[in-house]
Amino acid sequence: MAIKMMDCDLVVLGAGGSGLVAGCRAFDLTGKKVVILEKAPKPAGCTYFASGMGESGPIKDSKWQKEAGVKVNEDPQDLSGQFFDWLVTATKGDAEKFFYVTKEGQGMFRAAGRISFPVDGGPNNVDRYKKYWDLPDQTIGPGRMGSWVVDHLSAYCKKKGIQILTSTRARRFITDEKNKVTAVLADTEDGELLVNCKACVVAAGGWGANKKLLRKYYPEKYTCGKFHSLCPPYLTGDCIQAAEEIGAHIDPTIRSLNFPGGFFGDGMMRHPWHTSLLRLTTGKCVVINLDGKRWKNEGSMGGGGGTDGYIGDQRCGVGIAIVDSDIVNEAASQKGGMGMMMPGESSRTTMKEDLEEEAAWDEAGASGNHTRKADSLVELALKMKVDPRALVDTIERYNKFCETGKDIDFGKSAQNLQKIQKPPFYAIFCNRWTQSSKGRNGICVNSEFQALNAKGETLPGMWAAGDGCTIFGGFIIGSQTQGVWNEEETAARTKLSRALVQAAAAASGKDTSGAGGQGASQGGMPPQGGMSGGAGGTGGAPGGGAPGAGGEGGRSGGMPMMMGGGAETNILEGKGSPCGGLGPAFLSGFCAGTFAAKYLAEL
Amino acid sequence: MSEKSSNLTRRKFMLAGSAAMASPLLLGAAGSLVGAKSAEAKMIVTNAQKGKGTSIYFIGHGCVGCQVCRTFCPAEAIHFGDTGNEIDQNKCEHCGTCYEECPICVVSQTEF
Secondary structure (H helix, E strand, O other), X not given: OOOEEEEOOEEEEOOOHHXXXXXXXXHHHHOOOEEXXXXXOOOOOHHHHOOOOHHHOOOXXXXXXXHOOOOOOEXXXXXXXXXXXXXXXXXXXXXXXXXXXXXXXXXXXXXXXXXXXXXXXXXHHHOOOHHHOOOOOOOOOXXXXXXXXXXXXXXXXXXXXXXXXXXXXXXXXXXXXXOOEEEEEEEEOOEEEEEXXXXXXXXXXXXXXXXXXXXXXXXXXXXXXXXXXXXXXXOOOHXXXXXXXXXXXXXXXXXXXXXXXXXXXXXXXXXXXXXXXXXXXXXXXXXXXXXXXXXXXXXXXOOOXXXXXXXXXXXXXXXXXXXXXXHHHHHHHOOOOOOOOOOOHHHHHOHHHHHHHHHXXXXXXXXXXXXXXXXXXXXXXXXXXXXHHHXXXXXXXXXHHHHHOOOOOOOOOHHHOOOOOOOOEEEEEEEEEEOOOOOOOOEOEOOOOEEEEOOOOEEEEEEEOHHHEOOOOOOOOOOXXXXXXXXXXXXHHHHHHHHXXXXXHHHHOOOOOOOOOOOOOOOOOOOOOOOOOOOOOOOOXXXXXXXXXXXXXXXXXXXXXOOOOHHHOOOOOOOOOOOOOHHHHHHHHHHHHHHHHHHHHHO | OHXXXXXXXXXXXXXXXXXXXXXXXXXXXXXXXXXXXXHHHHHHHHHHHHOOOOOEEEEOOOOXXXXXXXXXXXXXXXXXXXXXXXXXXXXXXXXXXXXXXOOOOOEEEEOO
């Protein structure tokens, strides 16, 4: 098969959040020919499922916030504000329908002055745009900020003639004698394609779906048993490996503390934070291992990560959630918002049926760890192949804690202690899960997002962004404390923001003082929509990070995640967010695109 | 025939290089469908001919369980399975909605 050839100025690998942002931004600044290669049949990436800005902190210094009377910093405008203003301009006309600036007392988990979404109503955590309104599970699925950005930037690409070549897997970088990337070799559906380029941005994501690499990098966590993947299956780290071949340094430092490592049930209860399972597990259930023993405070089961009681430390990496009929009925009968989750009706009301159906599969002899159901604990233990004596002892001990209201083993709070006593009992099997790799073992980059080799020299013409680069390094795109930086980090972020303004000006050949497209109208204050569940907002500092962060930053990270339930959410306790979020992806893409544009303009 | 082979190539391509995925499994499943030897496969083919389209859809490995397909399926033929969503081939109307809507493109389409 003959190799097809094409020429362009900038080739972007990966049409996810960071790739689209980088490509569109570079085109916007320079007008040069940009081609985006995407391995999957459509642009989406991890970004498509993510919701909030996550570890990069909230959007600051946006013009919208300024217009809404929030105090902003203009010299330099924070890079998140630069990004957002650019995004609004690029997707002209539609952002007003989706984003808005939170006012005092509006939105339960959002501090006043934050950019939030969407405007057209509903309780906060059901905030998807119209098309995905009816998804039954609030904890996963597209329709939030990530999807919005991907959809709109894809449309932008179409309008402006930026080619997105889907089903095209970049395989190798071709370099010249100075180690500068001159072309990318890719596989397409009909043969190989050679894309000649002057520069390239690697934004192809991490390796969260690559079990081989998971076992390699985290041998102690992924030893045996199965695990669920929350990553789109395309995230296998191809481009990271390709970059390594031409000398890029793969940074092994683990910077983000918690490797994602909660767990969730198999079968119908497989969903990570399936509201029903979450409800069962965070509140009232008892989680045991294959030895029939509890090993942690179930109240913190939401994430668990590396903080306490990681499921991978248990035998075969299996956890079993035990519930009785009272708990199931109670969970199924609850209406309206529950704690932070505010799940939709459907997933909860069908929970009992789901459990019953799955138990029926098991009765029918289906293979796999389906939910078990039995009228006595002993029978249940035998069905799940756990020592009955151990299970009965554990439950009896637990029930005593319920009577005294004090869990002396693992410190579960009194409100979540409820006896396991009413048959039938259910046992829901859970396994560990994995999600996007969040910059770990990614391509090492400098503060301009240029790829580095092991000696710390830049690889000419190559930038990296998103999950596939070390965005959680010292470059203040991400922070482990959800957007709260210390002095040193603040200085670095300010420097980066300033450098971005200058790079943008140099790239576009204009003296713009901030993000591209100053002149465009912002459409004034967006309408305020019917935010119903707003009373008692957290009212943190305008534009500030911490107080309200749990709500939208809490579940993102390439995939929605890490929403603890109820009052006992302690997954973030003292450890910083375990998730990445959209912010690092977008902002790194934005930076890489801008600096690459500057490079192209100066060629 | 040419259409069929191009589809298989496409799936093979999508799986290429991802050592982590159980490609033999997926391709094996497709192979048995294409062969249409078993009674079950024949039944599926008959259903497909009755329905709107002639393609057979199934959800391959890598499903993250986001439920988009389940929500949009007009025939309500999709439910949670052991490792992700599954299509009930008896209910499937072969309209291709799931194939088009799946954000991560793990729904496979096989022509007959």
